[in-house]
Amino acid sequence: MGPMNPSIPSKRDGLKTLLNQAQALSDDFTRDEVIAQIHQTGKEICHESIRYNDAEKMMRSEKLDRILTSKIWGFPIMLAMLGVVFWITIAGANIPSSMLAELFSWIEGYLTLAFKAIHAPDWLHGVLVLGLYRGLGWVVSVMLPPMAIFFPVFALLENFGYLPRVAFNMDRLFKGAGGHGKQSLTMAMGFGCNAAAIMSTRIIESPRERMMAILTNNFVPCNGRWPTLILLASLFMAAGYTGGAQTLVTASVVMGMVIIGIIVTLAVSWALSKTALKGVPTHYTLELPPYRRPKFWDTILRSTLDKSLFVLKRAIIIAAPAGVITWILANIMVGDMSVLEHVVAFLDPFAKALGLDGFILMAFILGLPANEIVLPILLMGYLSTGAMLEIENLTELKQLFLDHGWTWLTALNMMLFSLLHYPCGTTLVNIYKETKSFKWTFLSFLIPTVLAIGVTFAIAQIARAMGWV
Amino acid sequence: MKPLPSTHTHPRSLKQHKKSDDATFRIALAGNPNTGKSTLFNALTGLRQHTGNWPGKTVIHAEGTYSYNGNSYTVIDLPGTYSLFSNSADEEVARDCIIYEKPDVTVVVLDATAMERNMNLALQVLEMADRVVLCINLIDEAKKKGIHINEKRLSKQLGVPVVKTSARNREGLSHLQKVIKEMAYGKINTNPYRIRYSDELEEKISAIEETVLSTFGDRLPSRWVALRLLDGDQSLIDSLQHRIELRRKEVGAHGTDEPLYPVEA
Amino acid sequence: MSQSHIIPLTEGLPGQTIRIHHLTLEGTMRRRLLDLGFVPGSDVTVLQRSPLGDPVAFRVIHTTIALRKEESSQIYGELIGSEKNETTT
Numbered sequence: 001m002g003p004m005n006p007s008i009p010s011k012r013d014g015l016k017t018l019l020n021q022a023q024a025l026s027d028d029f030t031r032d033e034v035i036a037q038i039h040q041t042g043k044e045i046c047h048e049s050i051r052y053n054d055a056e057k058m059m060r061s062e063k064l065d066r067i068l069t070s071k072i073w074g075f076p077i078m079l080a081m082l083g084v085v086f087w088i089t090i091a092g093a094n095i096p097s098s099m100l101a102e103l104f105s106w107i108e109g110y111l112t113l114a115f116k117a118i119h120a121p122d123w124l125h126g127v128l129v130l131g132l133y134r135g136l137g138w139v140v141s142v143m144l145p146p147m148a149i150f151f152p153v154f155a156l157l158e159n160f161g162y163l164p165r166v167a168f169n170m171d172r173l174f175k176g177a178g179g180h181g182k183q184s185l186t187m188a189m190g191f192g193c194n195a196a197a198i199m200s201t202r203i204i205e206s207p208r209e210r211m212m213a214i215l216t217n218n219f220v221p222c223n224g225r226w227p228t229l230i231l232l233a234s235l236f237m238a239a240g241y242t243g244g245a246q247t248l249v250t251a252s253v254v255m256g257m258v259i260i261g262i263i264v265t266l267a268v269s270w271a272l273s274k275t276a277l278k279g280v281p282t283h284y285t286l287e288l289p290p291y292r293r294p295k296f297w298d299t300i301l302r303s304t305l306d307k308s309l310f311v312l313k314r315a316i317i318i319a320a321p322a323g324v325i326t327w328i329l330a331n332i333m334v335g336d337m338s339v340l341e342h343v344v345a346f347l348d349p350f351a352k353a354l355g356l357d358g359f360i361l362m363a364f365i366l367g368l369p370a371n372e373i374v375l376p377i378l379l380m381g382y383l384s385t386g387a388m389l390e391i392e393n394l395t396e397l398k399q400l401f402l403d404h405g406w407t408w409l410t411a412l413n414m415m416l417f418s419l420l421h422y423p424c425g426t427t428l429v430n431i432y433k434e435t436k437s438f439k440w441t442f443l444s445f446l447i448p449t450v451l452a453i454g455v456t457f458a459i460a461q462i463a464r465a466m467g468w469v
Numbered sequence: 470m471k472p473l474p475s476t477h478t479h480p481r482s483l484k485q486h487k488k489s490d491d492a493t494f495r496i497a498l499a500g501n502p503n504t505g506k507s508t509l510f511n512a513l514t515g516l517r518q519h520t521g522n523w524p525g526k527t528v529i530h531a532e533g534t535y536s537y538n539g540n541s542y543t544v545i546d547l548p549g550t551y552s553l554f555s556n557s558a559d560e561e562v563a564r565d566c567i568i569y570e571k572p573d574v575t576v577v578v579l580d581a582t583a584m585e586r587n588m589n590l591a592l593q594v595l596e597m598a599d600r601v602v603l604c605i606n607l608i609d610e611a612k613k614k615g616i617h618i619n620e621k622r623l624s625k626q627l628g629v630p631v632v633k634t635s636a637r638n639r640e641g642l643s644h645l646q647k648v649i650k651e652m653a654y655g656k657i658n659t660n661p662y663r664i665r666y667s668d669e670l671e672e673k674i675s676a677i678e679e680t681v682l683s684t685f686g687d688r689l690p691s692r693w694v695a696l697r698l699l700d701g702d703q704s705l706i707d708s709l710q711h712r713i714e715l716r717r718k719e720v721g722a723h724g725t726d727e728p729l730y731p732v733e734a
Numbered sequence: 735m736s737q738s739h740i741i742p743l744t745e746g747l748p749g750q751t752i753r754i755h756h757l758t759l760e761g762t763m764r765r766r767l768l769d770l771g772f773v774p775g776s777d778v779t780v781l782q783r784s785p786l787g788d789p790v791a792f793r794v795i796h797t798t799i800a801l802r803k804e805e806s807s808q809i810y811g812e813l814i815g816s817e818k819n820e821t822t823t
Contacts, residue, residue, distance in 0.1 A: 025676065031700050181789070
């Protein structure tokens with residue numbers, strides 16, 4: 001080891017010499033020769049060591065592709081698969097959801113007794129049981145069953161190898177909108193969680209199209225918004241039906257929302273490619289790997305552990321303090337109204353113009369950290385001012401909404417607002433992490449917000465002007 | 470959360486010499502997309518995983534651990550790439566890990582149903598590293614499709630061990646772990662296949678390789694670096710320059726002369 | 735072979751196999767295509783158009799790769815054969 005460490009500067013000069021030397025010797029054919037040689041060698045090696053015994057079996061995936069990506073069946077099958085996933089989720093989640101709700105309300109009775117037994121003050125019971133516990137109970141019972149069904153079913157499709165085919169089918173549409181076919185894969189991820197989908201946009205190599213995918217990902221409803229969409233669809237849109245028909249109508253309405261989300265995604269992508277993200281679509285290759293039968297239980301176990309429980313944990317961590325805050329706001333009195341009522345009264349005129357009400361808008365604002373808690377906050381808000389009934393079944397829930405002046409327009413606009421509004425806090429943080437830019441992060445907040453307000457405002461005004469409500 | 474791998478603080482040289490019974494080895498998994506590489510990673514490490522970003526890159530970095538016969542192994546799941554010619558951030562990350570961080574063993578995961586395409590990456594890795602294991606995964610799918618792979622012959626041709634696995638059925642995993650262990654302890658001699666190019670190109674390579682050796686010593690795969698420089702791989706040039714700058718600053722600050730690149734044992 | 739038989743991949747019909755002659759692409763996309771096996775001398779089979787006509791799926795060294803016409807129109811080769819009638823258009 002030399003005292004002055006002479007090796008370092010010389011190393012820098014050495015690199016310079018090296019580069020000059022390489023540049024002098026290099027020519028345009030080097031790359032082609034190297035790659036051609038690698039391919040040639042690979043071919044020879046494989047030729048010696050690998051035998052293909054059955055040409056027919058090599059074609060299985062291709063045969064399946066001729067149906068799943070065919071001109072006639074490609075899109076219908078895709079929509080049908082989406083519909084089936086929703087149908088399974090909605091139909092399967094109903095019963096466990098109400099069982100969980102009953103369980104939580106049964107436990108709540110004992111908790112209340114316990115609080116009385118130790119002569120706990122009313123405010124403590126309010127904060128912990130009526131705020132925190134009830135909020136948590138809602139999140140778990142409303143969210144866990146659909147997530148525990150949706151994520152594994154989706155993972156099965158993914159492991160089967162269907163998702164790249166979706167990108168293949170959809171690519172032409174995205175190219176038309178100036179985007180990348182892989183954007184549809186990031187959207188598919190967004191059905192689970194937009195925050196995770198923002199990370200998954202890394203599969204899009206071109207920065208321009210990647211930014212487009214980031215800015216529009218929010219228009220596919222994430223897991224935190226499914227419960228809102230599903231619940232409102234089944235309470236208000238499918239009210240006239242029963243049994244299987246009701247599930248079917250609910251699934252159709254939810255799918256309609258998804259299709260609206262996709263159309264908005266394409267429209268916003270197109271608008272961005274003409275304005276802030278000008279440029280030509282960049283190069284594109286997409287591998288369609290062979291279809292593989294997924295390992296059923298492995299897939300279910302891993303998606304449950306990785307996704308369902310993870311998302312639930314996040315929701316609980318955020319919902320717990322939100323429940324407490326909502327309860328406190330509803331119980332601190334300023335004058336003859338609670339803080340909550342002051343806020344609601346302040347928001348109400350604007351919210352009414354959007355076909356919503358002050359409670360709903362407040363729920364969306366307080367729900368910024370996570371979409372999962374919008375519905376629980378709304379319910380806590382309604383309950384804190386209305387009769388303190390316990391929600392044990394959906395009929396009572398609908399009555400609660402009707403008592404607060406809901407119509408089909410309120411339900412529709414809340415669904416649309418939920419679909420279109422700003423991304424949740426975690427997603428915004430991820431967008432900042434990925435773009436390292438306040439400007440783009442702010443835009444990703446602004447674009448959906450303006451859209452959500454614009455669309456709901458327009459629909460509310462039209463519906464009222466036409467006398468539909 | 471454990472710190473992300475850093476290319477210049479990793480005490481490789483110490484560990485290499487000691488090879489005590491409780492040593493921790495670092496294993497990198499390279500491979501094309503859709504080879505079941507992540508399934509293999511999951512099968513090896515179970516739930517002992519954590520993910521983050523590669524320093525300064527928007528590329529997901531997944532690392533996990535497993536124990537085998539009293540040793541602990543850290544597995545780095547490199548991004549799935551078709552090549553290591555720095556066409557993308559993913560490829561740069563995978564390349565840097567293999568040449569600078571020098572994992573104790575680099576496992577190249579191949580899709581048994583698309584061996585020829587996958588062989589391209591394997592051949593590239595064989596030019597960059599000595600301690601390489603080829604893992605032919607999805608062997609169950611290959612069987613279904615009537616593909617027969619003679620792994621003994623392949624191993625002879627390529628000069629490195631070849632292991633067949635079906636990670637999703639947990640087939641061949643313990644054999645893979647055994648081979649990894651033996652290679653980590655230096656009990657397997659490899660003779661990685663090096664592609665021979667045209668005489669003209671080979672001449673150029675030897676000329677530059679000499680300068681590479683005099684500049685970097687044997688810390689980098691000199692033949693491979695020479696080839697990449699001839700190809701005008703700007704990303705590699707940038708990363709070499711960056712490392713030298715980094716090194717210069719460090720020496721200026723501390724006055725020590727730890728090797729910038731992990732020294733081969 | 736004469737230059738007149740050389741066609742871009744875009745002109746291949748499903749089922750036809752084309753032996754690649756040259757690529758007119760440059761830069762990263764050229765390198766990516768070479769990595770995927772679209773190298774001069776290798777055989778590419780046209781498999782399937784996507785429902786809206788573009789992109790098109792090709793089989794190259796036992797894998798299926800989809801390319802948009804922007805790229806496939808810049809890959810040229812010679813038509814060397816056609817599998818039994820399995821067109822889907």
